[in-house]
Amino acid sequence: MKLTTSIKAYIKKSPFLTRIALLFLHLRPVLRPSCWRRYVRFFRDFLEFRKMSKERSRLSVSFLDHYPCLEDNTSVTHFDRHYVYHCAWAARILKETKPALHVDIGSSLYFCSMVSGFIPMEFHDVRPPDLELTNLAVKVNTLEKLDIPDHSVVSLSCMHVIEHLGLGRYGDPLDPNADLVGIAELKRILAPGGDLLIVVPLGTPKVMFNGQRVYSFDLIKDYFAELELKEFAFIPDSAADGHLIRKPSPELIASFRSGCGCFWFKGITR
Numbered sequence: 001m002k003l004t005t006s007i008k009a010y011i012k013k014s015p016f017l018t019r020i021a022l023l024f025l026h027l028r029p030v031l032r033p034s035c036w037r038r039y040v041r042f043f044r045d046f047l048e049f050r051k052m053s054k055e056r057s058r059l060s061v062s063f064l065d066h067y068p069c070l071e072d073n074t075s076v077t078h079f080d081r082h083y084v085y086h087c088a089w090a091a092r093i094l095k096e097t098k099p100a101l102h103v104d105i106g107s108s109l110y111f112c113s114m115v116s117g118f119i120p121m122e123f124h125d126v127r128p129p130d131l132e133l134t135n136l137a138v139k140v141n142t143l144e145k146l147d148i149p150d151h152s153v154v155s156l157s158c159m160h161v162i163e164h165l166g167l168g169r170y171g172d173p174l175d176p177n178a179d180l181v182g183i184a185e186l187k188r189i190l191a192p193g194g195d196l197l198i199v200v201p202l203g204t205p206k207v208m209f210n211g212q213r214v215y216s217f218d219l220i221k222d223y224f225a226e227l228e229l230k231e232f233a234f235i236p237d238s239a240a241d242g243h244l245i246r247k248p249s250p251e252l253i254a255s256f257r258s259g260c261g262c263f264w265f266k267g268i269t270r
Contacts, residue, residue, distance in 0.1 A: 035070065038070040038071075038073075039068070039070065041073075042068050042070060046063065046066065049061065081235055081236075081237070081239070081243075081260070082160065082199075082201075082235055082259075082260040083108055083110075083160070085235045085243065085244045085260070086159055086160065086199045086235060086260055086262055087108055087110060087111040087114075087159075088244065089233050089235075089244055089246070089262050090107075090111060090115075090157055090159060090197050090199075090262070091111070091114070091115055093195070093197060093231075093264055094115060094119055094155070097155060097195055098119075099119060099154055099155030099195070100120070100154075101119075101120045101121075101122065101154070101155065102115065102119050102120070102121050102122070102155040102156075102157065103121075103122045103124065103148075103153045103155065103156050103157075104121060104122065104123050104124065104156075104157045104158070104159075105124050105125075105141070105143050105146070105156070105157070105158040105161060105186070106124065106125045106126070106143060106158060106161040107123075107157055107158065107159040107160065107161060107199075108159065108160070109123075109129055109131065111157075111159070112136060113131065113133055113136060116133055116134075116135040116136035117135065119135070120135045120137075121135060121136045121137070122136075122137045122139060123136060123137070123138050123139070124139045124140075124141035124143075124146070124148075125138075125139075125140070125141065126140070126141065126142045126143070126170070126172070127170065128140050142172075143158065143161065143162070143165060143182040143185060143186075144165065144175075144178055144181045144182055144185065145185070146185045146188075146189055148189045149189070150188055150189065151188075151189065151190065151191050151192060151267075152189055152191060153189045153190055153191055153194060154191045154193075154194045154195070155194065155195050156186065156189065156190055156194060156195065156196045156197070157196070157197035157198075158182075158186055158196075158197070158198060159197060159198065159199035159262075160199050160200070160201075160260075161182070162179045162182045162183060162198070162200060162213075163179065163200050163201055163212040163213040163214070163215070164211075164212055164213075165178035165179045165181070165182050166178025166179065167207070167209060167210040167211070167212070167213075168210050169210045169211060176207075179213060180223070183223050183224070186198075187224065187226060187227070190227075190265075190267045191267055192267050192268065192269045193266065193267050193268075193269045194266070194267040195230075195264065195265070195266060195267075196224075196227065196264070196265040196266075196267070197262070197263070197264055197265075198220065198224070198262075198263040198265065199260060199261065199262050199263070200213075200215050200220060200260075200261055200263075201213070201214045201215065201258070201259075201260060201261070202214065202215060202216060202217060202220075202234070202256065202258065202259055202260065202261040203215075203216075203257065203258035203259070204216070204258075205219055214258070215261070217232070217253055217256075217261060220261065220263055224263070224265050226268065227265040227266060227267060227268065228265065228266040228267075228268060229263060229264070229265055230264045230265065230266045231246065231247060231262075231263075231264040232247065232248070232253070232261065232262065232263055232264070233245060233246040233247070233248075233261075233262040233264075234248055234252075234253070234256060234259055234260070234261055234262070235259050235260035235261075235262070236256065236258075236259040237257075237258050237259045237260075241256075241259075
């Protein structure tokens with residue numbers, strides 16, 4: 001342990017050695033034997049495919065146009081469990097509620113663009129995308145200070161967003177309490193009886209600077225205590241623990257270690 005620490009300290013003293021160490025870190029995935037095997041297969045397949053194409057010429061095949069995809073030869077299709085499942089969960093909620101208009105604050109563009117195909121959608125983000133679709137209005141807004149009237153939104157979502165606020169990741173000012181400010185804004189604009197969909201990472205509460213915060217089930221319930229929790233769904237990090245689990249029992253919730261929490265809150269009718 002002391003030797004490793006001494007080596008690290010020695011490397012840090014030398015700008016040249018530091019650059020070499022950083023280069024090695026960047027190249028380390030490429031230097032793995034498994035990566036070289038993929039390149040061998042790529043070149044072998046390219047030569048075979050080019051030979052086949054010469055016999056049945058239809059499109060040009062040149063190595064100058066090569067586009068190696070070396071990670072896709074898998075036995076199953078891998079995907080981001082959090083994002084695929086939470087978007088699917090939210091879409092199913094909206095199918096059930098059938099709002100005349102849905103307002104989203106900073107969630108996945110895949111979710112907003114697809115749902116706008118059957119529900120008119122407003123997408124608000126501090127970094128507006130250059131995206132044009134029918135039924136989708138893109139607006140510039142910041143979650144910490146939304147330019148939306150009080151109690152005016154009947155159907156609202158903010159998914160995998162609040163955990164990032166105030167960490168500087170997206171160029172926003174550093175603020176340890178920015179997530180609480182954002183939560184207060186969501187509650188402010190939600191109409192009485194309105195629907196609010198919230199998605200955050202769940203686990204042992206902590207800040208993983210500057211990537212995200214992690215919350216617990218009870219913390220999120222406390223932050224939105226003024227609202228009614230209509231449904232909770234959980235997406236475990238590991239497929240071995242399940243997939244999209246809607247309405248898990250309290251015992252099952254207590255057994256979760258880490259994953260993605262999906263909360264459907266209802267505004268209290270005044």
